Each structure stands twice: as structure tokens, then as C-alpha cells.
Amino acid sequence: MSIEALERAINFARVKGLSVEISEPVSADRILEVEDKIGYKIPLSYRYFLEKYGTVAISSIEILGVIADRVFDDSHLSFMSISYDLMHECGLPSGLFAIENLDDGYYACLNMRHAVDGDSSVVLWDLGKSEEKIESLEVLSDSFGDYLEKRIHDLIESGLN
16 A cells, blocks of 8 residues: 555665655644645545655655645645646646656656545656646656655665665
């Protein structure tokens, strides 16, 4: 399950000596406010992430989330703020929400339009191809937890940690 993958990822990063910086947990009430604002149900593994961590930076990986006391503020770590900027300024399709800036105009995004068993896939969105249909985007992982676990393993294998 994806929640277990998420926990394995965070623990693995710590065991490997990576820098793990966590903001603070977000309350269930705040998450309901976010869901109301964005018009989508937050996928299970990402909801768990928000409730336990808020946002996290693991070495060079910065996972966007929610800042507990500033849910609707502009922040470079807010998935809502970054996603809305990308929607309005760059054509990020509705239903995609950025969870990581991969540099060079690429973003890992949760596809909240389509959930399977309460979880959403993570897709690769290219800023330069804003008109591309969601269905044609590369699927990076079937869930947020699996995505994070893969990113951490890739980081360690690359030696760039």
C-alpha cells in the first residue's frame, strides 16, 4: 500500500543519512478546507503525508504540501499556490496539482481527476506542452507514496544526495 511506501521512503532517507526537513502536520479540518477550495478529494497517501508531515525536503527533493498555519498563503512549498500559479499563467490542466518541481519546466503532479481505490497517480507535466491532454501524460507512479519511495531510491542511486 502507498502509505507504507511513504513511511518506508522517509525512514530509508533517514537511515541513509539524508537531510530530512519536515514542516508540521496539517489538521483534518484544514485538509477539508483545502479540498473545498480545490474542488477535489485529496488522495489517501497524499492526505496521510499532509496529516503527518505537511511538507518535506529530503536532500534535494522538495515535496510540496500545505503549511499548517498558512493554508491559503502564497508559499514556495504550497501545492495549492504553485498549482494555481501554473494553471493561470502556464496552462496546467485542471485536476493536476504540482507536488514537486523537477526543474527545466517539468513538474510531478497528482492527477486528482482520476482516483483508483482512493489514490491518484503521479504524472509528469511539461510546462512547454501545456496543451497536452492529461490522458497522454507519462505516469510516474500509481500513487504519491510509491512516487516518493522511487524518488528517494533514485536520488541515492544517483549519488547526488
